[in-house]
Amino acid sequence: xxxxxxVTGAGSGVGQATALKLASLGWxxxxxxxxxxxxxxxxxxxxxxxxxxxxxxxxxxxxAAVRRMAEQVLRxxxxxxxxxxxxxxxxxxxxxxxxxxxxxxxxxxxNLHGAFYCAxxxxxxxxxxxxxxxxxxxxxxxxxxxxxxxxxxxxxxFGMAGLTQAINAEERPRGIRATxxxxxxxxxxxLSKRPVVPDADARARMMKADxxxxxxxxxxxxxxxxxxxxxxxxxx
Numbered sequence: 001x002x003x004x005x006x007v008t009g010a011g012s013g014v015g016q017a018t019a020l021k022l023a024s025l026g027w028x029x030x031x032x033x034x035x036x037x038x039x040x041x042x043x044x045x046x047x048x049x050x051x052x053x054x055x056x057x058x059x060x061x062x063x064a065a066v067r068r069m070a071e072q073v074l075r076x077x078x079x080x081x082x083x084x085x086x087x088x089x090x091x092x093x094x095x096x097x098x099x100x101x102x103x104x105x106x107x108x109x110x111n112l113h114g115a116f117y118c119a120x121x122x123x124x125x126x127x128x129x130x131x132x133x134x135x136x137x138x139x140x141x142x143x144x145x146x147x148x149x150x151x152x153x154x155x156x157x158f159g160m161a162g163l164t165q166a167i168n169a170e171e172r173p174r175g176i177r178a179t180x181x182x183x184x185x186x187x188x189x190x191l192s193k194r195p196v197v198p199d200a201d202a203r204a205r206m207m208k209a210d211x212x213x214x215x216x217x218x219x220x221x222x223x224x225x226x227x228x229x230x231x232x233x234x235x236x
Contacts (some may be wrong), residue, residue, distance in 0.1 A: 004077045005220075006030045008060055008118060009087030011038025013188035014137050016045070017213035018084050023049040025217070030073045030080075031055045032118075033087065060087055061109025063117045070121035079129060080122050082220050085115040085160070086137040090193045094150025104152045111156035116163055123171065130175040131224060135216050136164050138180045140232065148194075161230075168229060177227035179219045183212050184234035207235050 005022050009015030010031035016038075019029045023046050031039045031053055039055040046053055054076060058069040073080060089110045091103035115136055126132025141149035142157030149157075160180070167178035185206040191198055198206075212233065219228045 003027045003082075004029075004080050005082035005084060006032060006073055006080055006118070006122065007084040007086060008032045008114065009085075009137075010042055011035050013086070013190060014183075014186065014209045014212045014216070015084070015086035016042045017209035018086060018216045019053065020046055020049075021210075021213045021217050022082075022220075023052045026052070027082075028052050028077060029054070030069075030077065032058050032060065032069060034059050060114030060118060061106075063113075066114070066117040066121055070118070073122075074125060079125055081126075081132060083118055083122050083132075083134045084137065084216055085118055085135070086216075087111070087114055088137070088139070088156075088190065090150065090153045090190060092193055092195050094152060094195070095147065096151050099150065099152055107152040107156050108159075111153065112159040112163070115160055119163065119167065123167075123176070126176050127171070127174050132171075132176040133220050134164070134167055134176070134178040135219055136160050136178065136180050137212065137216070138164075138182050140182050140184045140234065142180070143182050143232065164229070168227065172227075175224065177224075179228050180230050181212065181215050181219070182230065182232045183207060183215075186212060205235060207233065 007019045010019045011033035022029050036057045043050045043053045058065050138160045139157045141154045142161040145154045164178045164180040187203040187206040
């Protein structure tokens with residue numbers, strides 16, 4: 001039976017890199033993201049593996065939209081073995097004294113609420129089958145607050161880490177496991193939203209999206225009896 005996964009944030013960064021790696025291993029992958037053109041670019045980059053990718057534009061911060069997305073995925077795939085929550089955002093004006101309510105709610109919707117909505121949508125299928133893996137791509141900001149990340153991002157990522165713990169606490173007896181990956185600096189398009197955008201030298205010292213995608217795939221491919229609950233990954 002062909003293996004199936006849903007990857008959010010699949011139009012760029014870690015989400016895109018993870019989807020491409022899974023497709024290269026023969027997985028059928030639903031690409032989820034807000035921008036249809038970015039998802040189609042992921043399909044193009046997959047080359048001959050593009051036939052394994054299904055593009056489903058969706059704002060994961062919208063609970064009703066996530067339900068519709070999940071219904072479409074399950075109609076087409078019949079089952080979902082893996083969910084990778086890789087979508088995330090931040091804002092240039094992120095410090096407490098300048099963070100707007102609009103930016104704050106945007107972060108919470110994309111980084112935390114979306115991960116929760118997606119987990120809630122695919123857990124019933126995983127429970128029925130008695131197996132499933134959920135990987136939440138968090139951030140080192142989910143371990144320790146810093147001015148670099150800003151409070152909205154930090155709060156959303158601490159919540160995402162808590163979601164992972166809750167899934168393991170409640171769903172482990174049903175054969176479902178969850179992993180939080182806490183990456184340090186990664187050279188992805190999200191860097192463009194920093195108050196001071198890193199230059200080429202700074203980016204060269206960072207990890208690449210492929211590095212974190214390798215971590216995601218490692219956790220997914222472990223035997224079902226094993227769960228990596230947390231993985232902290234930083235540039236050397």
